[in-house]
Amino acid sequence: MDLKLTPEQQSFRDEVRAWLGANMPRDWTARVMASADVPRPEAYLLLRDWQRKLHQAGFIGLTWPKEYGGRGLTFMEEVILHEEMALAKAPPVLNILGVGMAGPTIIAYGTEEQKRRYPPKILSCDDIWCQGYSEPNAGSDLASLQTRAVKDGEHFVINGQKVWTSLAHVADWMMLLARTDPDAPRHKGITYFLLDMRAPGVTVKPLRQITGDAEFNEVFFDNVRVPGSQVLGGVNNGWGVGMTTLMYERFALGFGLQVRLRIGLDGLIEMARRLEKHGASITRSPVMRQKIAQLWIDTECLKYTGARAITRLLKGELPGPEASTGKMGWVDTHQRLQELAMEMQGPYSQLMKGTEWAVEGGLWQYTFLRSRANSIEGGTTEIQKNIIGERVLGLPKG
Amino acid sequence: MDFGFSEEQELLRSTARKFFENECASELVRKMMATPEGTTPEFWAKLAEQGWLGLIFPEAYGGVGLGFVDLVVLMEEMGRASMPGPYFSTVLLGGLAILETGSEAQKKEWLPKIAAGEAKVALAWTEPSARWDAQGVTLAATESKGGFTLTGTKLFILDAHLADAVVVAARTAQGPSPEEGVSLFLVPRATKGLEVKLLPTMDQTRKLCEVTLTGVSVPASSLLGEKGKGWAPLARVAERATVALCAEMCGGAQRVLDMTTEYAKIRVAFGKPIGAYQGVKHRAADMLVEVENAKSITYYAGWAVDEDTPDAALAVSMAKAYVSDAYRRVSAAGIQIHGGIGFTWEHDLHLYFKRAKSSEFTFGDATYHRERVAQLINL
Numbered sequence: 001m002d003l004k005l006t007p008e009q010q011s012f013r014d015e016v017r018a019w020l021g022a023n024m025p026r027d028w029t030a031r032v033m034a035s036a037d038v039p040r041p042e043a044y045l046l047l048r049d050w051q052r053k054l055h056q057a058g059f060i061g062l063t064w065p066k067e068y069g070g071r072g073l074t075f076m077e078e079v080i081l082h083e084e085m086a087l088a089k090a091p092p093v094l095n096i097l098g099v100g101m102a103g104p105t106i107i108a109y110g111t112e113e114q115k116r117r118y119p120p121k122i123l124s125c126d127d128i129w130c131q132g133y134s135e136p137n138a139g140s141d142l143a144s145l146q147t148r149a150v151k152d153g154e155h156f157v158i159n160g161q162k163v164w165t166s167l168a169h170v171a172d173w174m175m176l177l178a179r180t181d182p183d184a185p186r187h188k189g190i191t192y193f194l195l196d197m198r199a200p201g202v203t204v205k206p207l208r209q210i211t212g213d214a215e216f217n218e219v220f221f222d223n224v225r226v227p228g229s230q231v232l233g234g235v236n237n238g239w240g241v242g243m244t245t246l247m248y249e250r251f252a253l254g255f256g257l258q259v260r261l262r263i264g265l266d267g268l269i270e271m272a273r274r275l276e277k278h279g280a281s282i283t284r285s286p287v288m289r290q291k292i293a294q295l296w297i298d299t300e301c302l303k304y305t306g307a308r309a310i311t312r313l314l315k316g317e318l319p320g321p322e323a324s325t326g327k328m329g330w331v332d333t334h335q336r337l338q339e340l341a342m343e344m345q346g347p348y349s350q351l352m353k354g355t356e357w358a359v360e361g362g363l364w365q366y367t368f369l370r371s372r373a374n375s376i377e378g379g380t381t382e383i384q385k386n387i388i389g390e391r392v393l394g395l396p397k398g
Numbered sequence: 399m400d401f402g403f404s405e406e407q408e409l410l411r412s413t414a415r416k417f418f419e420n421e422c423a424s425e426l427v428r429k430m431m432a433t434p435e436g437t438t439p440e441f442w443a444k445l446a447e448q449g450w451l452g453l454i455f456p457e458a459y460g461g462v463g464l465g466f467v468d469l470v471v472l473m474e475e476m477g478r479a480s481m482p483g484p485y486f487s488t489v490l491l492g493g494l495a496i497l498e499t500g501s502e503a504q505k506k507e508w509l510p511k512i513a514a515g516e517a518k519v520a521l522a523w524t525e526p527s528a529r530w531d532a533q534g535v536t537l538a539a540t541e542s543k544g545g546f547t548l549t550g551t552k553l554f555i556l557d558a559h560l561a562d563a564v565v566v567a568a569r570t571a572q573g574p575s576p577e578e579g580v581s582l583f584l585v586p587r588a589t590k591g592l593e594v595k596l597l598p599t600m601d602q603t604r605k606l607c608e609v610t611l612t613g614v615s616v617p618a619s620s621l622l623g624e625k626g627k628g629w630a631p632l633a634r635v636a637e638r639a640t641v642a643l644c645a646e647m648c649g650g651a652q653r654v655l656d657m658t659t660e661y662a663k664i665r666v667a668f669g670k671p672i673g674a675y676q677g678v679k680h681r682a683a684d685m686l687v688e689v690e691n692a693k694s695i696t697y698y699a700g701w702a703v704d705e706d707t708p709d710a711a712l713a714v715s716m717a718k719a720y721v722s723d724a725y726r727r728v729s730a731a732g733i734q735i736h737g738g739i740g741f742t743w744e745h746d747l748h749l750y751f752k753r754a755k756s757s758e759f760t761f762g763d764a765t766y767h768r769e770r771v772a773q774l775i776n777l
Contacts, residue, residue: 001407002400003699004409076399077604120718269777283777284608286769296775297716299693304694306399315402322690329687385683393659393682395673 016084047094051125061123068119074392082256096120096130105245109233130171132162140383143186149178158224168217169202192238194230209371257330298333321392328384331374336369411471420481424746430482431602437483442515442665451515460510466704470645476648482603489554490639492519499623499631502708520561524607530762532576539568548614558607559596580629582622601756637714640761644696644717647725647757652688654732654750666713688724695720710772719767725754
């Protein structure tokens with residue numbers, strides 16, 4: 001057991017840190033709104049340029065094989081990169097769904113032609129990807145999805161609807177799950193398509209969410225024709241392919257979360273030092289001290305549970321029980337952090353951006369509202385608990 | 399970065415698990431906990447034979463010379479077995495106090511005997527005020543005729559009734575800060591005026607005593623370390639013992655989760671195993687999250703203490719705060735999922751539930767350590 005970085009890892013950290021110091025876009029936060037996990041639409045151009053810059057410096061696709069444009073490094077370098085980006089308060093990677101999910105899945109399941117065609121443009125941010133999984137009647141119960149794909153010569157014809165589709169409004173491609181065999185058992189009649197978002201018959205409608213932003217969308221398919229060459233991993237084999245993507249999602253979105261949580265916590269503590277409640281500094285209140293300390297402890301627990309999971313990955317071992325707990329733990333801690341920010345502000349927590357009375361420009365109000373989605377997106381907490389109960393503890397299905 | 403255990407440590411784990419399954423099964427735990435000793439001479443001799451009584455003592459003092467991360471592994475397995483007896487008090491409290499503060503002669507006299515299973519040493523720290531901070535040490539030690547006279551009462555003292563000697567934290571001076579003026583004395587159990595009373599405890603696997611010193615005369619040579627400078631080493635002992643305790647708690651919590659998961663697979667209600675119902679399944683998942691986080695923060699604290707990192711004290715308090723809550727909640731959830739059978743004396747769950755409770759209040763509960771965390775992060 002040794003938590004120190006190896007000299008190679010340390011020099012990679014230094015390289016990233018130095019590069020970020022020299023290349024970070026200034027004053028980007030106001031345009032993007034620092035905390036959002038998914039960027040606002042108006043930040044799109046800034047973020048595309050940012051990813052290109054990162055790509056040119058060799059920081060995108062660190063774990064991808066070299067032949068498909070990656071650097072063939074380990075997850076440790078990926079962790080270091082995301083930690084450093086979080087510490088520097090750098091803008092997020094716009095094409096995160098492409099880099100974290102679509103690319104690795106295509107590399108795992110694609111034909112040689114597919115592997116040559118898609119991944120390079122994912123890294124360079126020439127092609128932005130979104131994920132077409134959820135439907136109005138298929139959320140947690142994803143296998144009940146109803147979007148249909150019917151074979152017609154060399155093509156498939158797609159009809160149906162997806163929903164909660166982040167980035168669809170700027171995406172060039174979609175990882176689409178559609179039903180190709182309605183008579184097969186639920187999991188066996190689904191196919192994974194690589195769908196061109198500019199194909200005729202694709203309509204994207206932004207959805208406004210409780211923050212007031214429109215980060216995600218509804219996507220409608222009206223007789224959209226997709227060539228058979230854009231099936232990934234074989235017809236009716238889409239469930240397994242789609243699950244691989246979800247596994248990568250947990251890694252991709254998991255990197256840096258703990259550090260972002262820590263940054264949020266530092267911000268919370270700074271606010272606690274400045275604010276008074278009932279005539280005394282918040283940091284003098286024993287109740288508040290207990291709550292802040294607990295958040296600190298929970299954040300550190302997440303860090304070390306993550307370190308245990310990464311250690312196993314690096315040693316080439318199967319993920320242990322600790323690997324499945326990160327998302328849930330992060331959600332719970334982050335939501336409590338945001339609730340505590342509101343509690344500290346008291347009546348001021350009601351004030352949004354637009355009045356000088358709002359605390360810290362109303363930033364916390366946005367992050368508080370946004371945090372409600374955490375326990376729903378990327379697998380609800382209830383589904384996470386089912387997964388832990390059934391796959392890790394081996395409890396019977398309901 | 400490598401946040402995992404070495405092959406040797408994994409081997410220690412599997413050896414220890416097998417050993418406790420054979421030598422410390424629950425019938426034996428129950429037999430031992432029902433006696434005042436909480437152990438048997440045969441079992442104690444076997445622990446010595448394994449080298450575990452001197453695991454962290456240097457080889458020069460009859461030990462094996464292993465580190466704290468190794469100890470964490472062993473303690474997890476002891477906690478898994480809910481092992482009763484004076485291991486924690488003798489090795490982690492009395493033994494460690496001698497190792498941290500003792501003169502060469504004191505170490506040579508006591509540590510090899512402890513490692514060989516021939517001596518037990520208790521640590522008399524807390525008093526009826528039940529404080530873990532320096533203000534809590536008020537037992538008076540007055541200097542007289544080349545020695546000291548000790549008078550006062552110590553409470554919640556683990557296994558003093560079994561000890562051959564007791565390390566007593568006493569106050570030799572009222573300094574400008576409460577940390578100054580604390581001194582440690584190594585007092586043989588047979589010393590006149592030292593009385594030990596065994597107290598009835600909720601957790602029968604842990605034996606607590608009241609230790610009364612009435613005009614106990616000890617020579618100056620019984621001082622452990624420097625006069626008036628005993629607080630710093632005492633705090634170091636506490637840090638180390640707390641990590642060991644956390645590891646033991648993790649092992650117990652993991653065992654409760656294992657028992658509960660097995661039960662939820664076979665117990666049928668309304669035509670299905672109860673583990674198929676989300677009310678049970680989700681609670682089991684919550685237990686797993688707490689157990690895994692408890693291990694992570696404990697392993698980190700073990701490593702930090704071993705390496706003497708600048709944040710070691712913070713790591714220890716984070717661990718004790720988290721693990722105290724986690725073990726209590728996990729063992730309570732275990733009883734709830736078992737239903738009526740989990741509430742019986744016959745079922746082993748109560749051993750763990752009670753151990754969770756006694757451990758929670760040993761070296762400070764979660765509230766105490768959260769406040770320490772708040773201080774250490776300069777809140």
